[in-house]
Amino acid sequence: MSWLKALGARAGGMIRRGAADARMDEEFRFHIELETEANIRAGMEPREARRRALVAFGGVERHREVMREGRRLGWVEDGVRDTHLAVRSLRRSPGFAMAAILTIAMGVGATTALLSMTDSLLLRPLPVRSPDELFAVQELRSSGWSAGFEGIRLPYDRYEALESATGEVFEGLVAFKYRDFSLRMGEYPLPVPGVAVTGNYFQVLGITPELGRFFEASEERSVVLGYGLWMGRFGADPGVVGRSVQVDGRSLTVVGVAPRGFSGTTSILAPDLWVPWEVAQDGVRAGSVSSWAAIFGRLRPGVTPAAAETALDAIARRIPPETSSVEVQGARLEPLRGIPGENGRMAARLFGFLLATAALVLLIGSANIAGMLMARGVSRRREVAVRMAMGAPRARLVRQLLAETLVLFLLGGAVGVLVSVFGGRLLQGISFPGMTLVLDTTPDLRILAFTCALVAATGVLFGLAPALQGSRADLTVAMKEGAPTGSPRSARGRNLFVGGQLAVAVLLLVTAGLFVRTLQSTVGMGFGVDPQGVVTGTVNLEPHGYTAEEGRVFYRELVERVRALPGVQDVSLAHRPPLSAFVQAGWVAPAADPGPGMNVAHNVVGPGFFRTLGVELVAGRPFTPEDELLEPPVVVVSEALAQRFWPEGEAVGRWIRVGELEHRVVGVARHAWYTFHTEDPTAFVFFPYGPHYAHRQVLHVRLEAPGGEIMEALRRELASLDPNVALERAGPLTAEVELQLFPQRFPAYLAGLFGLSGLILAGIGIYGVLAFQVVQRTREFGVRIALGARGRDLVGLVVGHGLFLAAAGTGVGLAMAAGLTRFLQALLYGVSPLDPITFTAVPLILGAVAVLASLFPARRAIRSDPVKALQGGVGW
């Protein structure tokens, strides 16, 4: 790298300035001495000889300065001059510059935002001591585990057994669980997302509090506040430590505040409270599912993850499970980071896909700019030729043309980063009842560095070809002819560029289409429930020390009070909201069938549930208040279950066996979403509320008219029954539906956005190449008109070219898409990766855009003036 050497020499010159000055002075002196001697030999007086020598040399001080400048600033100056020239040249064509900058900004913005999101969700290590030593502990079980957002939950007893048996492997093992706590502040208790954790949690994580200290024992009646809650609700008051707050109706002492930037161990969820396990679980029946917890631990120094997993696996098999019906088949470790389990793998797949799409947008954009630069290069032939004639070496010209591209890309990149920051803000605002998605899209230094490198690399990559082409001017030809004619070779290059762009745009459009169709098919399936006008809220009496009997009274009273509120049409309780991702399931079989039957999700619902939610019954009747007392017990089953068990006939009146108990089917409900919207028509069982009391109930309220003060009224009624119980996850059911659709809607929006960007860019690409060719062929068109060609013929010529490009690009793009979309299979639902509708619509859309983009240049072609064309054709 010769320029590196030169740079080194110059940098060295800066340091060894004194030495260089001395050398320079010695050279000057020597030169003047020789000249003086020569003058003396020519017969001059020594004084005169020296004077003449000095005059001939010129101002010593000035030469000295010039050389110093040369040593000091040579390369900086070159860079500055290149940049200056580039900016000046771009300012002469602001339209081109704007288009290019926006194009790059789109690609860079999308890539950066997604990269930041991926990083914050999946990659960024936890802000704790040696995060790579932390692992989530999971057991592989035949049944008997439950999944929370924070990971697989196991019985708390199991944690204790593992904790005491794995001392050799783990420095510390922690049990934790995310749940909402009710914090009494202001008029009504506030539902606050928090974590119940064992006393060693903070110590094992190894973090230092922002303020105060962390608790050290599971029994300590204390609480640690999250930084955000402390800033927001407590006004960052440093005096908060030592104060007492009401959490779930208990007085707990605030002992400390978690450090800024620490938001628990799971991405997306940002807890605001940490409560010692025993205190948080006080009142929870031992052994009940609410007492289960997720587990993580820190490996002892020197223990490898593989060794730890082997040891843990053996220990887990040895410890007998809580009941004989459960079989523990082993255990495994998973790095404690990002989103745990299957959700995390799904998210990784999704973000990988979205990143690839964003990169494709950047690729199309860059290709567009390369195309534009090439076109510009041709029209700038004369300028280049003149500069070459002035003695500028080719390398210098290439560097200057490249500087132009780099200036474009850097400006575009800067705008792109801004786009990513502000665009990301929009996403950060996404919140659902009782849950705010924490999507950090602010690029950190690593990402900014990566973006810079990406922008520079793309700039060089896509700037080099146009620069090389632009500087390859044939001097005599260019200067003589002066006309902006492109060689056939460069025209082919531009066609290829546009064709490639179109192919990539087709790929983007197809993926966008598939996601939109996925969304459509999920929504089109129908909810089975009518979410409009229904609000829900969760009430949890578990931490508040109620007995089952007191709980029943509480809920009966609550329902009556709510029913009496103005504007309320219907009200009902259920264990789970519809569309809840966390369902309970059990084994169900037709009573006559001796087999185990099938694992079926279920919900326990109060009277009026079907009416409140608008679930249609296709046969039989809904539950009545009398069903609570009815013996034997009854159920309502879903259409899918009825068809599965009794394909040949009527389900009402038949019997099913749940566990050991036989239940009579009284009704059949039309298919609906009960758990996950992407489920197949699900077998589902509804039990009446009466015999199956639970401390946690979801209140469903159907309103006569939407809006109003219903949330406020619900909170008031609840607080009047118990001032410590908060209404959790309160909000319209439509918001719950949104949350459920989020995994479909998010990629559909983004892929759609990228597809649209690709389409626009491709349209601009077609336009660019055709407009340029029309200008190039003005004379030809003029001659054609002179020879009697009609406007229609010329339009056909231009649009035909555009359509040809579109057809070629679409062909290649569809072939690529057909090969690649199967990798999206896991992210699609209800749509084949080769969805015929998508694969038909995309070429049509692209064709329409191609025609549209060709029409403007075509109009220009018609206006070619034959007289001018023939006059201007002197050198033609």
Place this chain on the structure above:
Amino acid sequence: MSPTNQSDVLRGTLEMLVLKTLTLSPLHGWGIGKRIQQLSEGALEVNQGSLYPALQRLEQRGLIGSEWGASDNNRRARYYRLTPRGRKALGEEKESWHRFVTAVDVLLEASG
């Protein structure tokens, strides 16, 4: 033509001439000036002082190298020699010079 462009041309020309004089043997600064004068049979007079910045630029670009040596009367002098890259660059400069002259010719013909 702006003055900047003009000095560019002159600077480029001077550098080419310096490279040319060094094709025969290494020389010190004063010798280079004299050699240019000689070779052009006195037609080109080099501003002696401006020779040194030109030499510095050429050295920075790696087209020439330099060492201290002893002059004819045994005094310390800085000797410049052509590097292989410099030899190549001279070839290119020559060619581009010819192109330039042709181009100017063409221009003059066309406007005449």
